[in-house]
Amino acid sequence: MASPRRSEGISKLTGRERYVDDLAIDGCWWGMTARSPAPRGRIREIRFGKGVDWSEFVVVDHRDIPGPNEVRLIELDQPVLAADRVRHVHEAVVLVAHPSREMCRRAIREIEIVVDREPPALDFRVTPSPDQIQYADDNVLKHLRIEKGDVERALAGAAHVVEEVYETGAQEHVYLETQGMLAWEDDGVVTVSGSMQCPYYVLNALIHALGRDEKQVRVVQTPTGGGFGGKEDYPSNIALHAALLALKAKHPVKIIYDRGEDLAATTKRHPSLVRHRTGVDSEGRLVAQDIEMILDGGAYVTLSPVVLSRGIIHAAGPYACDNVRIVGRAVMTNSVPFGAFRGFGAPQSLFACERQMDRVARAASLSPAEIRRRNLIRDGQTTSTSQRIDDGTDRLAVLDAALRRSDYDAKREAHRSFNASHPYLRRGMGLASFYHGAGFTGGGEVYLASTQHVAGLPDGRVEVRSASTEIGQGTRTIFATIAASRLGLDESDIVIAEPDTSRVPNSGPTVASRTAMVVGHLLELACDDLRRTLGLPKDAPGDAVRAAIIARLASHPSEELVGKARYKAPPGIQWDEQTYKGDAYGTFAWATYVAEVEVDLRMFETRVIAFDAVQEIGKVLNETLARGQIQGGVVQAIGWALTEDFVWKDGAMANAQLTNYIIPSACDVPPIGVEFLENPYPHGAMGAKGIGELPMDGPAPAICNAVADALGVEPTTIPLTPERLMDLMTEAGVA
Amino acid sequence: MKLLTPGTVPEATAMLRDSGGRAKPIAGATDVFVHWPVRVPADDEIFIDLSGLAELRPHRWTDDELILGALTTYWDVITDPRAAEEFAILVQAARTVGSIQIQTRGTWAGNIANASPAADGVPALMARDAVVELTSAEGVEQVPLDAFYLGYKRFVMKPDQLITAIRLPRRPHHFESFIKVGTRRAQAITKVGVAIAHSDAGWRIVANSMAPTVRRCRALEEALDDQAPLRSPNDFTPLLTRDLAPIDDIRSTAAYRLGVLARVLYHELAPVCGSVGPSGAAS
Amino acid sequence: MSKPQAEKIEIELTVNGQPVAVSVSPVERLLDTLRYTMNLTGTKEGCGEGECGACTVVLDGLPVNSCLVPTIQARGRRVETIESIDPSRLSELLDSGATQCGACTPGVVMSACWVLDHPDLCDSHSLRELMAGNLCRCTGYDGIIDGLAAALDASNQRPGAGA
Ligand SMILES: Cc1cc2nc3c(=O)[nH]c(=O)nc-3n(C[C@H](O)[C@H](O)[C@H](O)COP(=O)(O)OP(=O)(O)OC[C@H]3O[C@@H](n4cnc5c(N)ncnc54)[C@H](O)[C@@H]3O)c2cc1C
Numbered sequence A: 001m002a003s004p005r006r007s008e009g010i011s012k013l014t015g016r017e018r019y020v021d022d023l024a025i026d027g028c029w030w031g032m033t034a035r036s037p038a039p040r041g042r043i044r045e046i047r048f049g050k051g052v053d054w055s056e057f058v059v060v061d062h063r064d065i066p067g068p069n070e071v072r073l074i075e076l077d078q079p080v081l082a083a084d085r086v087r088h089v090h091e092a093v094v095l096v097a098h099p100s101r102e103m104c105r106r107a108i109r110e111i112e113i114v115v116d117r118e119p120p121a122l123d124f125r126v127t128p129s130p131d132q133i134q135y136a137d138d139n140v141l142k143h144l145r146i147e148k149g150d151v152e153r154a155l156a157g158a159a160h161v162v163e164e165v166y167e168t169g170a171q172e173h174v175y176l177e178t179q180g181m182l183a184w185e186d187d188g189v190v191t192v193s194g195s196m197q198c199p200y201y202v203l204n205a206l207i208h209a210l211g212r213d214e215k216q217v218r219v220v221q222t223p224t225g226g227g228f229g230g231k232e233d234y235p236s237n238i239a240l241h242a243a244l245l246a247l248k249a250k251h252p253v254k255i256i257y258d259r260g261e262d263l264a265a266t267t268k269r270h271p272s273l274v275r276h277r278t279g280v281d282s283e284g285r286l287v288a289q290d291i292e293m294i295l296d297g298g299a300y301v302t303l304s305p306v307v308l309s310r311g312i313i314h315a316a317g318p319y320a321c322d323n324v325r326i327v328g329r330a331v332m333t334n335s336v337p338f339g340a341f342r343g344f345g346a347p348q349s350l351f352a353c354e355r356q357m358d359r360v361a362r363a364a365s366l367s368p369a370e371i372r373r374r375n376l377i378r379d380g381q382t383t384s385t386s387q388r389i390d391d392g393t394d395r396l397a398v399l400d401a402a403l404r405r406s407d408y409d410a411k412r413e414a415h416r417s418f419n420a421s422h423p424y425l426r427r428g429m430g431l432a433s434f435y436h437g438a439g440f441t442g443g444g445e446v447y448l449a450s451t452q453h454v455a456g457l458p459d460g461r462v463e464v465r466s467a468s469t470e471i472g473q474g475t476r477t478i479f480a481t482i483a484a485s486r487l488g489l490d491e492s493d494i495v496i497a498e499p500d501t502s503r504v505p506n507s508g509p510t511v512a513s514r515t516a517m518v519v520g521h522l523l524e525l526a527c528d529d530l531r532r533t534l535g536l537p538k539d540a541p542g543d544a545v546r547a548a549i550i551a552r553l554a555s556h557p558s559e560e561l562v563g564k565a566r567y568k569a570p571p572g573i574q575w576d577e578q579t580y581k582g583d584a585y586g587t588f589a590w591a592t593y594v595a596e597v598e599v600d601l602r603m604f605e606t607r608v609i610a611f612d613a614v615q616e617i618g619k620v621l622n623e624t625l626a627r628g629q630i631q632g633g634v635v636q637a638i639g640w641a642l643t644e645d646f647v648w649k650d651g652a653m654a655n656a657q658l659t660n661y662i663i664p665s666a667c668d669v670p671p672i673g674v675e676f677l678e679n680p681y682p683h684g685a686m687g688a689k690g691i692g693e694l695p696m697d698g699p700a701p702a703i704c705n706a707v708a709d710a711l712g713v714e715p716t717t718i719p720l721t722p723e724r725l726m727d728l729m730t731e732a733g734v735a
Numbered sequence B: 001m002k003l004l005t006p007g008t009v010p011e012a013t014a015m016l017r018d019s020g021g022r023a024k025p026i027a028g029a030t031d032v033f034v035h036w037p038v039r040v041p042a043d044d045e046i047f048i049d050l051s052g053l054a055e056l057r058p059h060r061w062t063d064d065e066l067i068l069g070a071l072t073t074y075w076d077v078i079t080d081p082r083a084a085e086e087f088a089i090l091v092q093a094a095r096t097v098g099s100i101q102i103q104t105r106g107t108w109a110g111n112i113a114n115a116s117p118a119a120d121g122v123p124a125l126m127a128r129d130a131v132v133e134l135t136s137a138e139g140v141e142q143v144p145l146d147a148f149y150l151g152y153k154r155f156v157m158k159p160d161q162l163i164t165a166i167r168l169p170r171r172p173h174h175f176e177s178f179i180k181v182g183t184r185r186a187q188a189i190t191k192v193g194v195a196i197a198h199s200d201a202g203w204r205i206v207a208n209s210m211a212p213t214v215r216r217c218r219a220l221e222e223a224l225d226d227q228a229p230l231r232s233p234n235d236f237t238p239l240l241t242r243d244l245a246p247i248d249d250i251r252s253t254a255a256y257r258l259g260v261l262a263r264v265l266y267h268e269l270a271p272v273c274g275s276v277g278p279s280g281a282a283s
Numbered sequence C: 001m002s003k004p005q006a007e008k009i010e011i012e013l014t015v016n017g018q019p020v021a022v023s024v025s026p027v028e029r030l031l032d033t034l035r036y037t038m039n040l041t042g043t044k045e046g047c048g049e050g051e052c053g054a055c056t057v058v059l060d061g062l063p064v065n066s067c068l069v070p071t072i073q074a075r076g077r078r079v080e081t082i083e084s085i086d087p088s089r090l091s092e093l094l095d096s097g098a099t100q101c102g103a104c105t106p107g108v109v110m111s112a113c114w115v116l117d118h119p120d121l122c123d124s125h126s127l128r129e130l131m132a133g134n135l136c137r138c139t140g141y142d143g144i145i146d147g148l149a150a151a152l153d154a155s156n157q158r159p160g161a162g163a
């Protein structure tokens, strides 16, 4: 059956979709940001050069902030504009606005921020010296721990113990639309409109730092050209900047980041270091997993505690093991704050886990497939947080489907003779089995208590009012499908309201693969509530719903006809935040990915020549959209695994150009094969589980496992650039 | 900021002279315009737009030369079937430049004048013994491309000169090959590159991203001409370092560059060159 | 107010089949002229360095990055932008999932339509090579490549096509 077409697809394909920089606003000024040149220090002076006439500009610094100088998020440590000290290069210090964008550029060049440098902490892997301490007494932003069974005893009794350290680098989102915001004040209300994932995060940040009440601020999401987590928290900063300029200039002000500024100044994926000590018995069954995960948090707390949380919960992989210890910490450094990025800590810990599984397989003389087969969680067994898995998913079937689809065994066989005869090409197969928890971690969803509305319209159509945003993943299309199916209507009867905080309720952020599953399910419940409000039975057909809406609004034209739902945890879910025990997620998606690589030994280049992604995701709501999520995620992960290298200099990104930060082009990746298995989740919309982040987890370990298969060396660090592979092979004496 | 828009070459060279050599030519702008808005040109900058010089646009074939006008683009060469036959190395090199959107705009002359050590057009041209025609208000000068560069971003062309043509002798070749090791498979800056050509005039081995300028590896060329045995990639290294001086930068390392160039050359030449390969290999 | 730029130049060009006269700064990007002077905002800026192809337009029949084209070089020439594309040509791309966030999409569509107009390019180039100048961070490219392949097939089968 053909999937419903993306509802805004033609508008995007024809360039008619209006992104924030496409909005022409009368009297609009441009805003721009002057930034810290140093990773850490006291601001001694800000010099305004003579190259421009400053009387034409509006200039904003921290003294112009009406409320507290804090970006509201988990903690309040990040200033909207640095006041007396800076904690990272490119931290925002001064803002300028002018009717001409070019004049803004000239003005920024004329601003010199003089910083008395203090010793920065630049490497999260080394213990900071006393003069580098800037947070608590050890620069650790968050400590977390998971414990199950007795790890030391189990390790002592293990047949084989494998120890290794894995590292992953930062990653930039490279959403194709750079960050941008437009702000203006009208009748005492500040409106900010722009590119974002989470309108209510932005709203709360505005309320806080502008010292306004809810009625005096409004946030509207414009069509958003990609997010991947990069537009989860950072848009609050830009929104505040645009609002401060607009208030002072008494003009609308637009801030659109250049690509270079966006690359250099916004958040990125957390670099990680993960240590594994794994014990298996003589049959290759896991008896102990001892794991330590360290994340580079960057200069402020931002979202690091929750990224660490998801990271450690996924660190032991989709395996049954009675003795597990995972300790995690996120460490403050003087680089840009690391933030949300598709997968949220799980890709880092799963990279280590799935590379480690291959090493354990070799120690136990098992094949990579066999070690996974023996250890994959069976129904009735528990995860590292002692969450009992009982969902009826056949995880071995996922593994087998991936092996079959990729022709794993036959190809491995063929590679053996190919590798023996080719002068410089080597081929290999690698696999990764993994899982991804959908929705917020632990008690997160309960704490959020998201709400979702649907409203009847006078013509009988139904409007979905949600703060969940379309950022490319197809939210609008999926929501239309869910609402139409629940109410028995056509998708064309469903209208999706613009995410405008003055009209839509707080459905929580558009993150954590929660939109279709969690918010979509709320949408179903809101539809039920609408039916109830109309006095219709649960099975009333669509025609009856339509007729009842028309009748009700005809007889009560001034009434709002709204169905509402608020999140309640599914029955039986328990989570203890103190001990990190219990149901970390309502459910998991399960997957096995297989990569086939070809390494060219002339230039040590690794090329992925085939890729297969098999996953059980509850229910496929829209085949085209779901496949697109997987394929896009896999390719983004291929970039992270192989080419997206950060060059750091003094805590700043030295390769902040698209020509030097290398994301894959169409020529760098093979077609991505995708297969879905379905086992409907009763508490997700139409049975769906989240899928947005899942495809980020598996490719990097699968690729490195394939390189190990091809070459007999063990990559432990990504990105596995040709330079890094050359060093690895030289060290191993096989170059 | 000023823009000059000449309609003929004499007009253009007169304008260049009158500007005291300060006017900067713009051809396809694929170098000049990168990050344009962020650069904000100074108020007294002068640009001279070459796009109106119709006489520089086409490439043409004479009995013994292929002549690329200064406005000839990569795409012009890629889509000429005769070029694919006689100058396959140019087509190969052109197809590795950026993407099609760059190939349709970027010019061979701009690649030479931009003087990047990573330029991909230059090694292919140099391997085919290209001669650069320089024109100023004073007259015309012919400079072999392998004598064009003096150092990093420095060349013999004077500020009042324009490149008006690139001349390539038509000569049968026994072998030619262009290898680009880039940061990715398209839209990539070269980390290690080499153009190889063999004709009765001898071997030409021209490397890019291996020195402050694109450079011929003359020591290796001589060794190949003399059929000196080269049994492994390691045998190439001392010859290469005679002419090249790779560096560490944000894209790669000196060690990688040198090691990879030696390996690439070894594997490229072994099948076609009797003196290269494990000893005892058939010639 | 201080003068940001030198005085403007009047030029004439043809945009999407219509002759237009615009006044531009001497060295201005075609991308900015289209977006901010002519309000043709379908053409996007993704990088301003020629890498991403979001700004792709067709100039005298060839695809170019408009962020690297001085507008004055378009004088007297034909420019085709995304606004000229007939939506009926796009159904294969829509069905294959060629667009997600849409930021790369206008450039992708301009390149794809250029390939559709010159199917013989496929004899010398792979579809991935033809589309390599358009970076996309959402789709992983399959949606784009599959849609283009399907559109090429469909236009082959259309009566009178391939001439
Ligand atoms: C995204 C991207 C990818 C790229 N990829 C590659 C690549 O893979 N390989 C590669 O080699 N290059 C690459 N380039 C660089 C560029 O495209 C080439 O160097 C191109 O050949 C430059 O030609 P142009 O006509 O655009 O030069 P312009 O930008 O117009 O000029 C470049 C320089 O040459 C001077 N100049 C131009 N014409 C003349 C003339 N006739 N006489 C005297 N001086 C002149 C100009 O003043 C300027 O200094 C890339 C550029 C971009 C933006």
Ligand code: FES
Pocket (backbone or CB within 6 Å): C044, C045, C046, C047, C048, C049, C050, C051, C052, C053, C054, C055, C056, C065, C066, C067, C068
């Ligand atoms: S904006 Fe022109 S190529 Fe990216």
Ligand code: FES
Pocket (backbone or CB within 6 Å): A175, A176, A225, A226, A472, C098, C099, C100, C101, C102, C103, C104, C105, C135, C136, C137, C138, C139
């Ligand atoms: S659809 Fe988002 S970048 Fe291509």
